[in-house]
Amino acid sequence: xxxxxxxxxxxxxxxxxxxxxxxxxxxxxxxxxxxxxxxxxxxxxxxxxxxxxxxxxxxxxxxxxxxxxxxxxxxxxxxxxxxxxxxxxxxxxxxxxxxxxxxxxxxxxxxxxxxxxxxxxxxxxxxxxxxxxxxxxxxxxxxxxxxxxxxxxxxxxxxxxxxxxxxxxxxxxxxxxxxxxxxxxxxxxxxxxxxxxxxxxxxxxxxxxxxxxxxxxxxxxxxxxxxxxxxxxxxxxxxxxxxxxxxxxxxxxxxxxxxxxxxxxxxxxxxxxxxxxxxxxxxxxxxxxx
Numbered sequence: 001x002x003x004x005x006x007x008x009x010x011x012x013x014x015x016x017x018x019x020x021x022x023x024x025x026x027x028x029x030x031x032x033x034x035x036x037x038x039x040x041x042x043x044x045x046x047x048x049x050x051x052x053x054x055x056x057x058x059x060x061x062x063x064x065x066x067x068x069x070x071x072x073x074x075x076x077x078x079x080x081x082x083x084x085x086x087x088x089x090x091x092x093x094x095x096x097x098x099x100x101x102x103x104x105x106x107x108x109x110x111x112x113x114x115x116x117x118x119x120x121x122x123x124x125x126x127x128x129x130x131x132x133x134x135x136x137x138x139x140x141x142x143x144x145x146x147x148x149x150x151x152x153x154x155x156x157x158x159x160x161x162x163x164x165x166x167x168x169x170x171x172x173x174x175x176x177x178x179x180x181x182x183x184x185x186x187x188x189x190x191x192x193x194x195x196x197x198x199x200x201x202x203x204x205x206x207x208x209x210x211x212x213x214x215x216x217x218x219x220x221x222x223x224x225x226x227x228x229x230x231x232x233x234x235x236x237x238x239x240x241x242x243x244x245x246x247x248x249x250x251x252x253x254x255x256x257x258x259x260x261x262x263x264x265x266x267x268x269x270x271x272x273x274x275x276x277x278x279x280x281x282x283x284x285x286x287x288x289x290x
């Protein structure tokens with residue numbers, strides 16, 4: 001480990017004018033590093049000084065999710081802000097690591113630059129790649145050579161959301177040939193898993209039901225990959241659609257019945273036929289909005 005060295009104290013001054021987009025080259029990153037170092041000084045921010053790599057863990061995930069939300073919403077100004085928040089987490093953690101003597105921000109940047117160059121020999125070397133699929137296959141081969149001894153799936157984070165993790169696992173094993181030839185085999189697997197799930201439900205075997213439910217979900221995610229659909233994204237859209245329709249149902253319940261369980265505090269008082277009618281209204285409204 002390299003012990004941290006004394007660095008000049010960062011003093012805040014008005015930032016220089018930002019270059020036009022076409023001329024920006026990342027040179028302002030040093031200001032963010034300077035601000036972060038100032039916040040962590042002995043007379044800096046008490047909250048920042050209390051943080052550790054472990055306490056910042058949750059913020060990395062939160063900020064990454066907010067970036068995804070901004071992308072999904074098509075809001076470029078919001079995306080700019082959220083990318084800044086995510087970049088802060090990277091700089092924050094790199095500065096904490098520098099203070100431990102482990103590494104610092106330039107090491108982080110140099111490592112990813114070296115990785116990108118080595119894994120793009122069709123750009124920076126003499127190799128060729130006909131299409132994106134061949135690029136990914138070559139990437140996995142180079143990665144396997146760099147990390148010899150590690151398994152194909154070792155690089156898939158266990159902390160990923162389960163659906164995303166399932167899709168990444170499917171992608172990884174597919175690149176080494178462990179996959180159905182086409183979507184037909186994957187679709188047949190869904191039917192097989194659904195049958196086994198039905199059998200487990202019929203037996204009332206809770207442990208088997210859980211296992212077969214997981215197998216069915218995994219098979220569905222593999223099918224989504226084969227038909228070029230992002231399973232996580234598809235499910236998010238469905239949840240958003242359900243939420244919007246249910247909000248209409250809730251408005252109708254409030255308008256017509258005074259709210260959930262208003263007759264006696266029991267949420268089951270309203271017949272499902274009534275709720276289904278409101279649901280059908282929401283579906284019809286959604287179709288007219290298209």
